Amino acid sequence: MRDTCEKPLNWRAEGTRAIGLAPRSLVHRMDESDSCTRCFQSRSCIQAGLLQNAKADRPVEQTAAIRLRKGQRLFAAGRPLDRVYAIRTGSFKSVMRAPDGRQQILGFHFSGDMIGLDGYAAQVYLCDAVAVETSEACEIDARVLDAAARDYPAVQRRIQALVADSMRRAQQNLLVLGSMQGAERLAHFLLDLSDRHRGLGLSSREFALHMTRKDIGSYLGLYSETVSRLFARFENAGLIQMTRRHQVQIADRTALSALLGRPSVSLRIVKSSPPTAD
Amino acid sequence: MRDTCEKPLNWRAEGTRAIGLAPRSLVHRMDESDSCTRCFQSRSCIQAGLLQNAKADRPVEQTAAIRLRKGQRLFAAGRPLDRVYAIRTGSFKSVMRAPDGRQQILGFHFSGDMIGLDGYAAQVYLCDAVAVETSEACEIDARVLDAAARDYPAVQRRIQALVADSMRRAQQNLLVLGSMQGAERLAHFLLDLSDRHRGLGLSSREFALHMTRKDIGSYLGLYSETVSRLFARFENAGLIQMTRRHQVQIADRTALSALLGRPSVSLRIVKSSPPTAD
DNA sequence: CGTTGATTTGAATATCCTCAACGTGCGTGG
């Protein structure tokens, strides 16, 4: 019943993780650097991850992963939820649009995350999903997923956990927006990203921020200028370092965490731009 | 199979509405002013509403509704979700506590609302539920609910819809906190309450705000002083009128709605406190 | 190499927080 390849799969960086219950439960494994498209582009990895764990084997259908360029929309709010998506590469943002044109970014999603599940109960997408950069997503048919959930308790539980996460995340963000001020919000954001990157097996110390300052601002309830200034303050205070325009390095994780929990106590300039040789 | 009383039930004001799919689907009906405790205090109304609609009859267990005084807690975040609750009378707030002691109010809930369902997927309560005033709630055993959901698609759908609502509400509030300023947030809050009161068959023009200014502030991401000042500005501008300390009357709904969608344009004093004879 | 969009920086302003004092209403107990 195995189909394509036998190589180890970098489950964490691929769509499979989204549903897969544990790496060892996957049928297919593949090297991180391997790009065996035949396997990646099929729905097989995901379903294999699902069904193998449920102690079943199933024939696998071949479908292409969806590729989106920056700014393109994966799904639109209000549409009936017929598929959910596992992000293979790149990143997406969840955008909510108010009738008056205003928009709010509800979250950012990275490789391995599932998106669309916040609308699972409503059976309707609650927000737009827009690619932050060129990205690929595996589509998972909602009916197939429902069927799997009906037949296999483990799958059912996994889906529930993912839905629960999106609820928890929304409520957590309410706390962030409702009772933190700028510097604290940004610190929280950076630490959250850091943790999630660690979860992906990537560096939690240095990572890319492909979204714009405006996007970060929308997510944090701030204006892009404010975000920009906060980044500058963090850098001056020695908390972070911008290695490139969209690449941040956590220089002092402890001090960043210390920003949480209390108002923006100090943020004194630590190094007044000493002309160091780098 | 019917047990206690045959009188018409004010479904809207009672816990039954929470799950009941439509008033006419209820087995038991009772007059609004009637206090037939035997029926109200039993789980029967709720389950009858559930099961009758699903075209089934079942024996009914007798359990008391829970009565809480102001400030008492119905359930606590982190505990396994073994029951959900339908509010019979009074009101509750959902409170999230951060490890650092800070707290954020996630929502207010009134008679007829179900609470606890935001943690349904997680199988754990995600927040505390605290009585805003003396209140009564009917408990619904999660296992009984699950069983009903398994057996009856209509019940399943109803629960999903309620879970979906709590998700939608959380996301909507993210928009409010993330991209509206004080006056707009309060206007939104008042209009939301107004609509919900209409939904309960109560006046959408005048209603009570039993929660404190501090609670409203926490919910809206503002300080109680700011909330107080905003109320004063609204009253001066002729948008609302405080009939009592905790009773508000929407005087100019159109103008209130107009506050949404754009920044706090004007809020000019309409009547400079003319010494009217009242 | 020029155009475009994003980002940074500056200055002025608005909003909201913070502290403090005072007023009000409510419940308790005399």
Add this chain to the structure above:
DNA sequence: CCACGCACGTTGAGGATATTCAAATCAACG
């Protein structure tokens, strides 16, 4: 029933924080 105490609410003044508008800089891309 009244007096008291206490929590809540209101109001004011000052300051911190974030917005807003404007201009300059930077980066990416054709």
